[in-house]
Amino acid sequence: MVRAIKQGTTSFIPVALFVVSSLLMLSLFRFGYFILYTERVIEAINPIEFFLLGIRADLIQIGYYTLVPLLLFPFCNFRKTHQLWLKFSVLWFSACFALLFFMEISTPAFLAQYDTRPNRLFFEYLLYPKEVFSTLWNGFRGWLILGVTASGLVIYTVYTFSKSMHKRLAQRTTHHGMAWLLLPVVLVFTVLGIRSTLAHRPANPAFFAVSSDAMVNSLILNSNYTLAYAVYNLKHEDKANRVYGQLTDAEVIATITAEDHLKSADFPFKNYPTVHFQAASNKREKPLNIVIILEESLGATFVESLGGLPVTPNIERLKNQGWWFENLYATGTRSVRGIEAVVSGFLPSRARSTVKLSDSQRYFFTIADALKRQGYTTEFIYGGESHFDNMAAFFTGNGFSNIIDQDEFSNPVFEGSWGVSDQDLLTMLHARLIEQQGSSQPSFTLAFTSSNHEPFEFPDNQIALSEHPKQTVNNAVKYADHALGQFFDRAMQSDYWQNTLFLVVADHDTRVYGNDLVPIQKFHIPGLILGGDISPRVIDTVTSQIDLTPTLLSLAGVSAYVPTLGQDLSNPETPPANRAMMQFGDSYGWLQGNQLTVLTTDGKQHQFTYQRDSKELLPSHQSLADKQIKRIQAFAMAPSVLYQSHAYYVPVTH
Structure with a gap:
């Protein structure tokens, strides 16, 4: 046996x-x-x-x-x-x-x-x-x-x-x-x-x-x-964020459209339940050109006035000339998440960014699509290969008429692993804005930098290095800031300055890490709107990347139908929502003032108090009312609801 x-x-x-x-x-x-x-x-x-x-x-x-x-x-x-x-x-x-x-x-x-x-x-x-x-x-x-x-x-x-x-x-x-x-x-x-x-x-x-x-x-x-x-x-x-609550689709839509800045809006399209008409706060005879400069990985970590390192002197200088966001937060930790939030105003989720998802490659809202319908020319400029992260496919399918990427740069000053240098990119942007100045059409341009991306390659002899060896994140950020400063020095002397609105914002911080469910300090990013007739102003309330598109449209003088849930911060009739939402892995964070609520996939809610001075996240015993929990759950579930129903789009009749 x-x-x-x-x-x-x-x-x-x-x-x-x-x-x-x-x-x-x-x-x-x-x-x-x-x-x-x-x-x-x-x-x-x-x-x-x-x-x-x-x-x-x-x-x-x-x-x-x-x-x-x-x-x-x-x-x-x-x-x-x-x-x-x-x-x-x-x-x-x-x-x-x-x-x-x-x-x-x-x-x-x-x-x-x-x-x-x-x-x-x-x-x-x-x-x-x-x-x-x-x-x-x-x-x-x-x-x-x-x-x-x-x-x-x-x-x-x-x-x-x-x-x-x-x-x-x-x-x-x-x-x-x-x-x-x-x-x-x-x-x-x-x-x-x-x-x-x-x-x-x-x-x-x-x-x-x-x-x-x-x-x-x-x-x-x-x-x-x-x-x-x-x-x-x-x-x-497509249903990744439904794990955060048990609300029906109707309850989700009813809750997210009941925000203070949306409660008086009319939502005329049954199949597109968040689409509403946003009237511009600035009435203009001719709308301004709009330029978004999306800075790779340039978080608050590197901005001294936001509690970071002193490696961005040009941003510190420029912040006094426009709207400066002191408490702006990214929705995620990857570039495509930043693109999604800034260009589309879409909420974050556990799923891949809509830049990559199959059902958002056409008939998905972007600021480019909204502006194209208003007669704008629309363009994307990138120093690398635009197919990366599916950007080219997403952009061309959703409102961008022209794409300029690495192949379009002749004799660049510097080429690294991720494409041409920020100086080359912003020189191209400057040239395109000068060329478009003679057109009767207003223009929209998205420029996406890449020098501040690992392995942190940039041209020699452009900056005094902050540290050695050369290829470190601090030196790369300092170079990115240097290129940005050079661009704005030229832009302010150009004819296009007075009729162009600029947004400079990070896609996310670099190397988001920490032992918290949501490391808030690594979502904090700088944001600045300047140009045209914009007067200096400090926005010190908590703001999300999703608020930038509605605000840009309004400041530029563009009234349009939009499906966005972010707030137009230029509207004097509605106080700031003072909130931001962010996705970190499977954790969904909702920052309201200094109170952070984190939803986890096990259905639990965790409460914290964020100490901004010390950048600490402390456990909080403050309990939320059922109505507030429902509000947070609705915003957490909304991306899945809107994506699944193909509802984040403005019907072509408008």
Whole structure:
């Protein structure tokens, strides 16, 4: 009997070896992450619980890989086919082990950049190998070489071991009957490992979210799992934010359109429930040209008057000549999220930005579309390749008539991994504005900078470096500010200055990280509206990126139908809403004054008080009324409601 059991277990030796070796390897990597982030881990969770939960999470991913050969086993547990199954299982587990290792060796660089394990961004950026490889080579060269070398060695070792293992297993006698009896036991343990709980629903990433530090929560998992879960979630993107509440679509729409600045508006289109007519606060005979300069990763971190570093003297100088936003907050942490908020006024969500989603490539509102209907020429200028992040497709499908990207720049002063320098970009912008000045049509231009993007490449001898070596974020920001200052010095001396309205705003801050559910200080960004007849003013109330489009249209003298939910801050009849919303991973933040409410995917609401001077987020015991919670949930759910119903658009009849 003992001999039969021993012979029966022969079939499952590859399974046992894979499970044990994978658990050991993943645990060693997790120990390495623990060493790298000891303070944050200890502050967030008991280390023993950290490692035990990690093993539990690893068993989920290992179980999925193990399940494939086990489900094939009943079809192969016969004398003539058993060797074929053994060969397949050894090769399968070897490939899975190599993949587990590759993802883990890739993780430290991703953690350093994004403060989380590999997620959707990991495979999205694989679509842009030129930019990604340049960034890795210039910014993470040592780790790239180490990762490729280590992965190669592991693949070779695993391949050699798998050949030897298959040869040894082929020489062993197998008891097929006993293997049939052992299979249900192995399958049960595998399924239990995958579910990781006896509760009604199996475990998911939220199950392991045991602290308020999202990065630590991600370390409990493994990178194969976080990446696979991101891929799985793609099919749920159109309803990604419905997890934050139980409101009906009608309740969501009724709540978000009842805001003070919208309650008196008329919403005439049943199928486009947020579309309303916004009358411009500034009445003009001829509307102003509008220029948006979207600054890559230039957060409040780098603006001294906003509590940051003294590396943006030109922004400090220019802020006294227009509307300066002291408490402006980005909606997200990626460029496409900033584009979505600034250009479309769309609310943030857990899904990919609408710049990338399939159902928003046409018939989706942008300020360009609104202005094009008013007779404006519309243009996008970018120093890199405009196909990156799907920008070209989104823009051309939604109101932009002309796109200028890297191929259009002849003899640029400098070209880096992400395209031409900011000076080249803004020189092109200046030339285009001069050219358009002679036209009878007003113009709208979006210019998107890129010099302040890792690996932080910019021309030599343009600035006095803040630090050494040259290619650091502080030096890149200082260069971006230098290029911006040069542009405005020329613009103010040009004929187009008096009839052009400029918005300078960051898409997001750089490297958004922190051990809070939503690290508010890393969402704080500078914003400035100047030009034309704009008088200096300080906007000190909490403002969101979604408020910029309505305000720009109004200041430029453009009255139009819009679906936007942001506030026209130039309207004197409505007090500022004093709120901002932001998405950080799976957490949705709503900042009202200095009170932050965070909604999480488990249906809970978390309250904090934000201390702006110290940039600390402190737990708050202040409870919100049901009406206020419903308001926050409605805004959190609105992106999914509007996207799913194809409702964020102004019908062409208007």
